[in-house]
Amino acid sequence: GENVEQHPSTLSVQEGDSAVIKCTYSDSASNYFPWYKQELGKRPQLIIDIRSNVGEKKDQRIAVTLNKTAKHFSLHITETQPEDSAVYFCAASLANEKLTFGTGTRLTIIP
Amino acid sequence: ETGVTQTPRHLVMGMTNKKSLKCEQHLGHNAMYWYKQSAKKPLELMFVYSLEERVENNSVPSRFSPECPNSSHLFLHLHTLQPEDSALYLCASSPTIGLAGIQYFGPGTRLTVL
Numbered sequence: 001g002e003n004v005e006q007h008p009s010t011l012s013v014q015e016g017d018s019a020v021i022k023c024t025y026s027d028s029a030s031n032y033f034p035w036y037k038q039e040l041g042k043r044p045q046l047i048i049d050i051r052s053n054v055g056e057k058k059d060q061r062i063a064v065t066l067n068k069t070a071k072h073f074s075l076h077i078t079e080t081q082p083e084d085s086a087v088y089f090c091a092a093s094l095a096n097e098k099l100t101f102g103t104g105t106r107l108t109i110i111p
Numbered sequence: 112e113t114g115v116t117q118t119p120r121h122l123v124m125g126m127t128n129k130k131s132l133k134c135e136q137h138l139g140h141n142a143m144y145w146y147k148q149s150a151k152k153p154l155e156l157m158f159v160y161s162l163e164e165r166v167e168n169n170s171v172p173s174r175f176s177p178e179c180p181n182s183s184h185l186f187l188h189l190h191t192l193q194p195e196d197s198a199l200y201l202c203a204s205s206p207t208i209g210l211a212g213i214q215y216f217g218p219g220t221r222l223t224v225l
Contacts, residue, residue: 004153032212043201043216044154089154093212098167101154
């Protein structure tokens with residue numbers, strides 16, 4: 001089955017700087033890659049996703065890039081703000097199949 | 112709350128107790144999921160239901176028993192649990208099983224087994 005690895009497990013950045021979280025996947029047939037944000041004590045929520053037919057997607061301060069050849073994808077957050085502090089999970093799935101999640105990255109924004 | 116709701120939010124139980132977790136979705140979705148979230152581990156998919164039929168059971172111990180009486184409700188019945196079962200149990204739903212990536216999560220039930 002699919003295996004998703006996520007790095008780093010913890011990340012601290014100064015407010016205003018950029019943060020990058022990376023994930024690799026094992027199944028080259030995977031074609032959907034969402035990112036979820038889970039604030040402390042709250043539920044995971046989808047923040048951005050990308051499908052295998054595109055290499056990059058951007059939504060305001062967040063962007064996701066996908067390298068199908070290398071089987072890795074990354075989340076980029078620019079101009080970080082305190083409210084970006086949370087645990088971020090990447091995931092991968094084949095069409096019509098379940099999600100396989102990474103282990104999560106705890107992002108802390110230092111004011 | 113709207114969307115996906117879960118009750119109770121917190122549960123403490125002994126190893127000999129029997130309890131149930133409840134999930135309800137108000138989104139008109141056809142697929143529902145149970146996940147286990149433990150510290151420093153990925154979200155672990157436990158069960159998947161599509162149109163009230165179980166389509167996946169990820170080798171979950173029989174002390175966890177799901178029930179899906181209709182497409183809006185999902186239960187997780189618990190009995191003779193172990194301390195290592197302590198975790199956050201998340202319910203999620205998606206429009207159909209084919210749109211599994213677009214999942215909406217409930218707030219979770221924080222379970223502690225003594």
